Amino acid sequence: MNTLFLISNGLIGFFSDIVLNILSRYETGNIKTLLPYFKHKTVFEAALYAAITVLIVVIIIMNLYKLIYYKTLPETKNETIHYLILTFVIGFIADILIYRFNIFPKLDIYYKTLGAGLWGGLAILFSVSISLFIVYIYNEYYRKSKYTN
16 A cells, blocks of 8 residues: 555646646746746656655655554544644645755745745645545455455
8 A cells, every 4th residue: 555655645746746837837826936946847857856755755754654653554534634644744844844955946936925834734735635545445445346256
C-alpha cells in the first residue's frame, strides 16, 4: 500500500501543479502571483518539481507517523485523523522551510502576498487525503474480490 500511496501523492502533486500553472496564466488575484515561477520553467519541469516536493514531504510524514504508530499509514478512523493533523503540520512547516531557504526563488511574490505555511499545509493535506482515499478504495476492492473468487 505504501507504493500506491506514494504514486498517488506524486501524481496528485504533478497534476495539481499543471492546473495551477494554467490558472496562473488566466486567473486574476492571488493565483496570479505564481506566474513568475511558472514563466521560468516548462510545464513538465515545474510539475516534476512539485511531485518531488510532495513525495519528500510525504515520506517525512510517513516516517514520523511510523515513530508513533509503528506503521506508515493509518488503519482506523482515529489514526486517520491523527495522520491528517500530522500531515497539515508537517506541510505547514515544510512550506515555511521552502520559503526561508528560498528553494524556489521565483515564488517570492507568492510568499510575500499569501505568506508561508497555510497553503503548503493545505496542499499536502489535499494530496494525502485523496491518496488515503485511493488506498482505502483499493483495499476495499481487493478485500471484496479476494472473498468473492
